[in-house]
Amino acid sequence: MFTVLKARLKQGYRTGKFPPAPPNLPEKFQGRPALAASQCRQGCRACLEVCPSAAIVPSEGRPARIDTGRCLFCGECAAVCPGEAIRFDPAEYRLSAFSRQGLLDPQQDSVPPAALQKLCRRSLSIRQVSAGGCAACELDFNVLNTLAWDLSRFGISVTASPRHADCLLITGPVSRNMLIGLQKTYAAMPRPKWVIACGACAISGGIYRDSSECCGGMEEIIKPDLYIPGCPPHPASILDGLLRLLGRDRDAGPAPLPPKS
Amino acid sequence: MTATTLTINNATAAPLQEVPSLPVNDFRDTLQELVQQQEHRVSAFFGLPASPAGRGLELVAVLSHPEAGKCELVRTAVQDSFPSLTPDCPAFHWFERELAEQYCLEIPGHPWLKPIRFQPPLPGACSRKTATAPNLTVGDTNYFTLAGEACHEVAVGPVHAGVIEPGHFRFQCLGEDVYSLEISLGYQHRGLEKMLPGGPDRRTLPLIATASGDSSIASTTAYAQLCESLDPGLQPESGALLLRGIAAELERLANHVGDLGALAGDVAFLTTAAFCGRLRGEFLNMTAEICGNRFGRNLVCPGGVNMTFTPAQAGKILAWLQRVLPEVENALELMFESATVLDRFEGTGTVSKAAALELGLVGPAARACGVALDLRHSHPYGCYKVSAPALAAGTSGDVLARAWLRRQEIAASAAWLQKQLAGWQKENCRHRGTPRLAPGMIAVSMVEAWRGEMCHVAVTAADGTFRRYKIVDPSFHNWFGLAMAMRGEQISHFPICNKSFNLSYCGHDL
Structure with a gap:
């Protein structure tokens, strides 16, 4: 009993402060990906060709979008992009959505039930x-x-x-x-x-x-x-x-x- | 025997043509001789269709020896049938069941021929049989049963009570005692092996990384080594190899610490369970510090590693490790000093050394029975050619031996890691390439995952793509060991027996 109590003191209180404090994320954390349309080169398909799960959705006349519902967060697209248009935000862990559409476009997400x-x-x-x-x-x-x-x-x-x-x-x-x-x-x-x-x-x-x-x-x-x-x-x-x-x-x-x- | 097999080193390739193709009877004799007389292990035994559409199937065997440090390769062409080797060599038991299922091969003489994954036949299966292949329902098979007044049956799964993968367990009991346990898997079958031929392509690395998601470093390393053996232009530098080793040992630490905590939880020793639950996360976070992902998903790639790793980062991980390790030791000390815990562990779920050898068990489960088997020492690869964590050993083959062995391995890996991190000098070891594989080759790559021997075998086609990619996860060898451990035990001992092995469902089911 005494050794258990001693161990408890040694191990200390370890529950994280998240939330409300931000979580401890690793420096190289691959958070929410974003594609800067202005840096995306017309006709370039480099990211589409390396994405293992077809998470980059091209659309006619509009910049491509990243479907976070398919994304593996491997970062291959960001690595090959010649215009450095794709970036995974290392601080943005809040990725959930309440509709499938919300994973493509957070602006169009629905509300929780x-x-x-x-x-x-x-x-x-x-x-x-x-x-x-x-x-x-x-x-x-x-x-x-x-x-x-x-x-x-x-x-x-x-x-x-x-x-x-x-x-x-x-x-x-x-x-x-x-x-x-x-x-x-x-x-x-x-x-x-x-x-x-x-x-x-x-x-x-x-x-x-x-x-x-x-x-x-x-x-x-x-x-x-x-x-x-x-x-x-x-x-x-x-x-x-x-x-x-x-x-x-x-x-x-x-x-x-x-x-x- | 040298004329009947091709001998190669681990993580190397050879032209498929050089692998002797023996008549079926000679092939069987050779395998029997190597396994029974010369104590070779069956590391892989799989079907290789002549072409996706054409007729004809070859069987390829990869045998390894824990002392010789080599791999023996041999093959044979079969028609529709292959007389079973299982009655003489039980280590073929699961492989032959897999062959019957994947290629509709008849295996006369097999004592227990039924599906292991309930998967549809693979492309290139014996065509005459494919047409008549039954439409399988997972778990629907003729289970072993007991009859009599005192007998009863307990069925568990596929969906289990905890947050864990699915699988079905059938216990045949006499009162409280388990007479036999039959394990029926396949619920996690994702068709992985079917998706790999034609590669390597952009999907291959993430597919391999998820073969068994808690062993991503081990499986991606096995894959990377295969590519490197098949592409002489793709040679990783020593820093990249060492970083793979560092990540592999962190993977081992995370899982061993987590499992020892879970074992404590299963005997209601909640103090260690609670501490280890948190401590396991520390090792995952160290891996994430190296590559951004707690399971090391983006780290290993053909040609090397995907990340830079600086002396400053190595210093940070080293300090972190030195902070956490005494806490691990403290948590484990508590458990292994507790009489109530030891009473539950000792003499429970014993597997004999003879059974472990006969069934071909691997990893900590085999080492706990006194079988000295560790690829980091017997078939060294990558950075382990230079140095490897000390080999751990047990004797009693019970839950206590498996738990104690894990504790030894934690200490060995921790000591090795500290040495490597303290000596890290490279500023940048990032190195990667696009594999261009040599055609018509066979390559074997074996790594010591935290659960034991993981064997990947690739055969390349004339255009340098994968013609066949075979994965043998350590769990493939060990599930039957768990069934053996339960024989004669009380059914209430199942949780600790199960946790002492902690096998992978998805690694088996693929």
Whole structure:
């Protein structure tokens, strides 16, 4: 008992200050990509040719856009761009969106589901299903449950049973072999229920978008309510997405009491 | 035996033509002789179609020896059938099941021929059979069963209670005791091997990096080495090789620390579980400090590494490491001093050395049984040719041995890392290239991932693209070891047995 207490003192208090303080991101962090139209050279296809997941979407007469729902954040496009038009913002970890369109154009994003914010603002139970995930998204979601991130201080918990879940968080491109397991898990959840696609694979199939053994992500199966881009998303990006889904991104302290009726 | 196989070094290539093509019977005799008499390991055994559309299938075997430090290559042409080697050499068990599934090959004499991934046949499968290949439903197979009054069956998965990948486990129990555990996988099958021929292209590196996402450094290193052996113009400099090694050891540290914490959690020793959960993240953050990604996604590439790494950065990581390592030691000390933890670990989930050798187990799971097997020492590659972390060893083959071995490896990798980081002098080791592969070659690249031997084999076509790319993840060898560890155990011991191996579902399913 004494040695345990001594160890506790030695290890100290380790829960991060994010939020409200900004998260500790590595110097070389590849955050939100941006394409400066003015520096993009007409007729140049260098970035399109190196992008492994077809995340750069060209359009007639307009500058190309970057689909963060497909992007692997590998930075190959920025490395080959002759005009240095593409930049990954090393401080912008807030990548989540509430619609597929919002991943292409944040200005056109929709808002989080109002019913969810009303019912689950202070208590959200998540059931996670990996459907062809490579374990990286799973691990970096799981890491939120360690004392470094302490997810439960926000009233967010991970539940073992779909019966107790408000939200289904999917990782992976949805392998054909997991389709039934995924659909059965969703069917076993009580209504109302919401879906989170975590990582490029779950959003769009990611690098497996052309695989004959995968379903190209969640979009065509159960439309997600929250999209968290990344390969895998940084834990700060996942936590930010969850808090914005709950409408709690502005307050980091205990959840406010519901208004008196 | 020298005439019947081609001997090459790890991470080298040879013309496919030079690999002896033996008649089926001689091929079988050769393999049996090498595995049974000369204690070779089956590192890879896979099908190579003559051409995507044409008829004809070759089987290629890659055997390795832990002491000789070489790889033996041999092949044979088969029609529709290949008499099973499994009854004599159980190490072929899983490989033959894979061959039957991927290429519709008949394997007469195999004791347990059923799907391992429930995947459709690969292009070039025996065409007569493809037409009649059954439409598989994952998990739908004839499971081993027990009958009798005291028998009962426990089915777990594919969706598990935690945040973990899917897989199906069937326990046949007599009361509380597990008589047998059957593991049925394939839920994570993404068709990875099907997407690699025709490469290398822009998709190849990210695909390889996600073969098993917690071993990205190991698999991208194996891939990079393959490309470098097939393209003489693509030689990484020593600094790049060392940075790959530094990242690989950080990957090992993160996973070993995380798994020891999870083991503590599974026996309700929450103090160590909580500390290690946080400490694992420190190592991931160090990797991110080097390359921007916690799993090292953008670091290794054919020709070298994608990042610069300066003495200032090395100094920062070294200081960080020296701050974190005493905390790791403190967290582990607590666990290994606790009688309640040791009582649960000791004598639980034992795998004998004989079983480990016979099944061909790899990595910490094999070393914990007393099998001295570590590619960093036996088949050194990259920076490990110069120096490698000390070889760890165990004897008892139980959960305690696997946990203790991980602790030894943490200490060995930490000591090695500190030495390398302290001596880092290069300002810039960034070096990369576009692979232009030699045609008609076969290349073998093996690395010691944190779970053990990872073997990548590539065969190139006449135009220098991949004709076949075979990945053998360490978990491919070890899943059956977990099933063996559970025999005769109480079902309540499954979590710690499972966690002591912590195998990859996606690495197996590909």
